[in-house]
Amino acid sequence: MHEFDIVIVGGGLVGGSLACALTATGLRTAVVEAVAAGAPQHPSYDERVIALALGSRRIFEGIGLWSDIAAAAEPILRVHVSERGRPGCAHLDAANEGVSALGYVAPARAIGAAIMAHLASAPTVELLRPARLIGLHPTPARALARPQGMQLEVSVGGRSRLLQTRLVVAADGGDSAVRRRLGLPVIERAYGHDAVISTVTASAPRPGVAFERFTDSGPLALLPMTAGRWSVVWTTRAEATPAVLALDDAAFLARLQERFGQRLGTLTRPGRRSAYPLRLMLARELTRPRLVLIGNAAHTLHPVAGQGFNLGLRDVAELAEALALAQRLGHDPGGPGVLAQYRRQRRGDQHQVALLTDGLARLFVNPWGPVRLGRNLGLLGLDLLPGARHLLARRFMGLGGRLPRLARGLPLV
Ligand SMILES: Cc1cc2nc3c(=O)[nH]c(=O)nc-3n(C[C@H](O)[C@H](O)[C@H](O)COP(=O)(O)OP(=O)(O)OC[C@H]3O[C@@H](n4cnc5c(N)ncnc54)[C@H](O)[C@@H]3O)c2cc1C
Incomplete structure (x- = not known):
């Protein structure tokens, strides 16, 4: 054991x-990870390019990862929001918000490399991979109703191991095996859309500008990357996705250009394409005795406005804060106090961001005339109303609402 x-x-x-x-x-700490070290395909550290909010940079600074990510991260100085086929657009500007960048764009692989390098030299963390979860049971003390810990049976590299712990953290993604095994209920809706991702080069680059363009098939984002590349996140109706993936490069660029317009000149040199089915999933319960859900295991969102990982990183910051405090005070890290703090502090943020992304994803594909007019006026109004723009910018920067200490630039405890 x-x-x-x-x-x-x-x-x-x-x-x-x-x-x-x-x-x-x-x-x-033990990390039970399904995928082997150095595997060519990783489900998390993959081709995705992540828009990191300013608050996420602060969290990464606080946990010592930012210096390893910074070289691969391109700052976002301006966000340009528009709707295809309609006049009017809105802007968020770093200068107006008094910050040097609203956020950063970094490849998921670069973030993964920084995480793995950090863990390789961490004496208190054991990384078990490739590992498969076989069993998960509470270990109750005989006289007490509350479980005193959890026991996990995992197969590591084909050998069975028993792990005893005071807290299990489910961070195993949207299809969380832990969540399913324990029967935690979820609210779920498939969007019937996929996100097709790729990268391109632009003939008239606008450094530091991120574009979010709403089209009748869903949002299309072009995000600035290092080395003059642009990350493309193109929402397609699910039935159209195979055809978009099968296009040759010239036809793909022509379709993309037609959807995006000429704001970056001519788009060339497309990278590899891959598609992700989109859905909304929110766990109805965030904790059970000795168990907590974080990241995509707790909430899986539409990628519009790049919120999912930023939200998950705030889960990380809050849980780490509660655990660090418990440790300092000599309290049980899996006890009800830690779980209650996490639930209390994270529910609101998770629901607000889920509502925001779900609303944006659905509002802009609604073809009904009055809705189209309303959202266009909304875009214009956003550009004219500094108060509304500021609120949206704070949300985009991951600085809206109550924040965990790391996101405020403070140490854990
Ligand atoms: C196209 C697209 C673009 C996105 N862009 C952005 C963006 O710009 N900004 C942003 O903030 N977010 C973005 N997101 C969201 C972001 O990718 C997710 O929020 C993030 O990947 C969630 O991380 P996670 O670790 O919770 O889950 P995952 O990334 O799914 O990782 C889960 C991990 O658990 C492991 N695992 C799974 N099952 C088991 C098991 N049974 N046992 C052990 N290990 C297991 C997996 O191997 C994996 O390593 C985007 C998402 C998509 C689809």
Whole structure:
């Protein structure tokens, strides 16, 4: 039997970030990750390019990862929002918000490399991979109703191991095996859309400008990357996705250009394409005794406005803060106090961001005339009303509402 304070199931963007944050607390941590080290395809550290909010940069600084990510991160100085086929657009500007950047754009692979380098030299973290979860059971003390810990049976590289822990953190993504195994209920809706991602080069680049363009098939984002490349996130109706993936490069560029327009001149040199089915999923319960859900295991969102990972990183910051405080005070890291703090502090943010992304994703594909007019006026109004623009910018920067300490640039405790 191997004993840990915390076992994180899922060592992707969110679970890996939590493991890094916990190195400062001294808590003995295991990460159970399904995918082997160096595997060519990783479900989290893949071709995606992530728009990181300013608040996420602060969290990464606080847990010692930003210096390794910075070289691969391009700052976002301006966000340009428009609707295809309609006049009017809105802008968010770093200068207006008094910050040097609203956020950054970094490849998921670069974030993954920084996480793994950090964990490789962390004496309190054991990384078990490739590992498969076989069993998960509460371990009750005989006289008490509350479980005193959790026992996990995992197969690591084909060998079975028993892990005993005081808290299990499910960070195993939208199809969380932990969440399913324990029967935690969810609210779920498929959008019937996919996100096709790729990269391109532009003949008239506008450094630091991120574009979000709403079209009748869903939003289309072009995000500035280092080395003059642009990340493309193109929402397609699910039935049209195979045809978009099968287009030859010239036809793909022509379709993309027709959807996006000429704001960046001629688009060339498309990278590899891949598609992700889109859905909304919110767990109805965030915790059970000795168990907590974070990241995509708790909430899977439409990628419009690039919010999902940023939200998951705020889960990380809040949970790490609660655990660091418990550790300092000698409290049980899997006890009801930690779980209650996490639930109390994270529910509102998760619901607000889910509502915002769901609303944007659905509002802009609604073809009904009055809705189209209303949203166009909304875009114009946003550009004219500094108060509304400021609120939206704070949300985009990951600085809206109550924030965990790391997102405010403070140490964990
Ligand atoms: C096209 C697209 C673009 C996006 N762009 C942005 C963006 O710009 N900004 C942003 O903030 N967010 C963005 N997101 C969202 C972001 O990708 C997710 O929020 C993020 O990947 C969630 O990380 P996670 O670690 O919770 O889950 P995942 O990334 O799904 O990772 C889960 C991990 O758990 C492991 N795992 C799974 N099952 C098991 C198991 N049974 N046992 C052990 N390990 C397991 C997996 O191998 C993986 O490592 C985008 C999403 C998409 C689809």
